[in-house]
Amino acid sequence: MFRQYSGIALAKPAAVGFSIATQFKLIVDHVRRREAMQQAGGQRPAEPGRGAATRLTRRGWLGLCAAALVAPSAACGRPGGTPGVLRVGHLPNLGHGPVLAALASGRLEAALGATAVEPLAFRAGPRIAEALLGRAIDVAVVGPAPLLATHARHAGALVLCAGVCSGGASLVVAPDVHEPADLAGRRVATPQLGSTQDVSLRVWLDQHGLATRERGGDVAVDALAAPDIYGQMQRARLAGAWLPEPWASRVVVELGARRLVDERDLWPGRRFPTALFVARRAFAELRGAEVAACARALAEEGAWLSGTEPERTRTLVADRIARLAGRQLPPAVMQEAWSRVAFDTDPNRDALAHIARDAAALGYLPHADASGL
Secondary structure, three states: OEEEEOOEEEEOHHHHOOOHHHHHHHHHHHHHHHHHHHHHHOOOOOOOOOOOOEOOOHHHHHHHHHHHOOOHHHOOOOOOOOOOEEEEEEOOOHHHHHHHHHHHHOHHHHHOOOOEEEEEEEOOHHHHHHHHHOOOOOEEEEOHHHHHHHHHHOOOOEEEEEEEEEEOEEEEEOOOOOOHHHHOOOEEEEOOOOOHHHHHHHHHHHHOOOOEHHHOOOEEEEEOOHHHHHHHHHOOOOOEEEEEOOHHHHHHHHHOOEEEEEHHHHOHHHOOEEEEEEEEHHHHHHOHHHHHHHHHHHHHHHHHHOOOOOHHHHHHHHHHHHHHHOOOOOHHHHHHHHOOEEEOOOOOHHHHHHHHHHHHHOOOOOOOOOOOO
16 A cells, blocks of 8 residues: 655555556655665665664754755646645644544545645655655654754745644563663664654763763664564663653563553643644645645544544544554554553644754754744
């Protein structure tokens, strides 16, 4: 049903109405970026999610912001997108539950009237940011870290429309890890360089006096796709991973891992943004009614997921994740995962500004300005 290309899941057009032109543009843009990276670094970069671990340096993270996030003026797409089509980016995790439910039920397309919906599933948030900047998609649900990285390099290119999810991320560790010090000299992982979980892990390590290898310490941080993290922890090759739901709960329930940190416990009121609804600013200015309709549809789905009888909508989300991930997760995993997310249209700008300051303090953002989003 879905083809994989270097970390991007591309849906077959016949299956979900996803245009050949959009898929081709994503592939071309991705190849051009990889060629530029090879020329800059003199070697083929490892691909997260294909069995190769990738480690982050400050220079590499800033390079990801500067080179991988292609400026909109260089893209060949129209600012207003394809007439009659709304291209939507998302991830296969619970934080994106409202958009997954809206797509699976057909309610998003119904809310948009005559506008067709083209969904595109990605493996990590930084890829969504690239697609938005390259005009390959029009709107998306994305985590705060990729959004802030984009804003730092291309201020004004994206507009933050609404919150989607709070919570739903944890540091899960091997049974022999009981405190931060137990991670010294060990390997840990996140789903993608520059992802929200990646920044959260590095901030937490720094706060507990642990330094990554590229910063002179002895903690190795690898970037791996969720299935690879599962396999590496199953083989005792990773001491832990900072993961979104339901992938964190899968490691806990199926492998007996410990949840050392529920990220909600690190924030006032246990609230912090993990998923946000954003749009290309030029697109929103030209087609604001469709962006607003999409925002309303996601808010309604979030209300149903948080309601007194959410089972039917949750089943839609679980089935959509299974379709994208290639496997159905057991009910015990999903039940545990659902208990750790909350859906909220408030983007929590204070927490967003705090994330920006943390990332900038570590050198992962050039500045901490989150205003103007």
